[in-house]
Amino acid sequence: MPDELDLLRHANPVPADGPDFGDGPLGHRAERQLERLLHGARPTRRAPRARMLWGLAATGVVLATALTALLGGPNTQPAIAAPRPLTVRAQSTPVPLAELADMAAAAAADGSPRLRKGTHMQSWSLGMADGRPPVTLPEERVVRWRADDSHTELVVATDPRRPGRPVLTDEGDDPHLVADGHVLSRITYPPSWSDAPPPHTPAALRAYLAETVHTGSLDTPELFEAVEELLGHWTLGVRESAALVRVLADAEGLRPAGRVTDRLGRPGQAYVYAGGGGRRMLILAPRTGAVLGLETTFTRDAPEYGVKAGDVMDYRVWMR
Structure with a gap:
């Protein structure tokens, strides 16, 4: 005890x-x-809200000295190249969220697979330094629950695109290379009243998400934040995914873009939201509406950081 x-x-x-x-x-x-x-x-890195994207560019100045020492002069190739943005398949037909919600509800009729505690996620976020090439900071996060309702969050530095190669990290606010699979943090959290499972009806789920980010009016950037928080603890079942798509269908400014292949090679439907200097692309499974990934790109140039409109700021993929 x-x-x-x-x-x-x-x-x-x-x-x-x-x-x-x-x-x-x-x-x-x-x-x-x-x-x-x-x-x-070490703090958990989370994707910024769309309205705060340009704040990250200013924060990149803090990394300038350390990254300069690590990466060398202006003509030096970055240790880890920035990823290319996902591309919507040409001539693909966008599927409205309301239509996908109907398909997801039909797919959820048998209730399988069910909601599962824990999650597995890969993420890449952009590190910027004044006058230096941007680099990506890749991580993998696994959350596992125990029988006593405590749970452990394990975060490692790894880039699945380059298995076995050194990985750039900002662990301890000092950017440096570490071995692939280097443990950044392993934290166990005790049981909490806030560990209640998400509901599987749209109205109840919307209220649940609003409580997650402590707001009464859940706007679209806050909805993205709440979804990321939710998926940081739970792997949604088909019923919860169907309810989430119905909530997303009511989000202002979130529009269908067409078919994409996500970074794990899975087919998906893309939905985009632009605002605050950034563009977010949400990738959903084409039949169940399960969240596969989320990508954020710049919509403005920032030449002082080597960033152009269309460059990827961060992206994350959730495994099932």
Whole structure:
């Protein structure tokens, strides 16, 4: 049994984004922040909201000195090249989200596969430095739950496009190369009231997602953020995926683009949202509506960072 000190370390009555002092148990976000403060764990990198994309470009200046030393002069090839953006298949017919929601609901009739605790995700995010080529920082994240409802999040530095080769990481805010598979963090979180499973009806799921990001009005950027948070803990079943597509169908500014092949070679339907200097492409499975991936690209040039409109800022893929 954990002693009293351990219990105190896993409690925090003051949520980081709460308006005042709370007196209830914590959600995932506050638990993670407390865990990092207490134990010095590496922060989990998350995709920024569309409205905050250009803030990342400014943040890239902080990496300039370290990346210059690592990558060499202006003509030096980056250690890891930036990925190419996904391309919508020419002459493919876009499928409206409402239509995909109907197909997903039909596919969910037998309820299989079911919702599963845990998730497996690969991500790549862009690191920028003033006057230097941009590089990507690849990671793989696995979340596994235990019988006592605690769960462990394992994050490793790996690039599946280049198995066995050194990987660039910003671990400890000091960009450097590490061996493929290097463990960046391994954190175990205790059971929490916020670990309740997501509902499988659209109205209830929308309320669940709004609570996840602590907002009453779930706009499209906040919806993306909530979906990423959800998929960071759960692998959705067909019923939850169908409900999520129905919620997405009501999102303002999210439009169908056509068929794509995702970064794991899976066919999908692409849906795009542009705003705040960036463009997000959500890739959904063509029959069930399951979320396969999310890509964010720049819509403006930033020559000081070697970034052009259309370059990939980050992308992530979820495995089933």
